[in-house]
Amino acid sequence: MVKQPAPISLRIRSAEATSRARQILRRLEEDDRLQRRVRWLALKAILSIREMNRVATPRLRSMASNRDRWQVEYKLVETILLKISKLGVE
Secondary structure, X not given: OOOXXXXXXXXXXXXXXXXXXXXXXXXXXXXXXXXXXXXXXXXHHHHHHHHHHHHHHHHHOOOHHHHHHHHHHHHHHHHHHHHHHHHOOO
């Protein structure tokens, strides 16, 4: 006995569902790629901010108020970048 092909309406619905699934997968892959890129750029920014701190700290020793403000802002930026590098952004 020869197996009959599926009716055309079922084949069309299957093709539409497959197309939608592929679109969703492409969007999810793009979102994932962008998240990885954001986390990588946050790590690069952490390295840069730490280098800035290493260079700025000796120069700020003579200016107590500026040094304190710099350290507070440095810690804030570093904390934010660390969170982004671990969790990404939503």
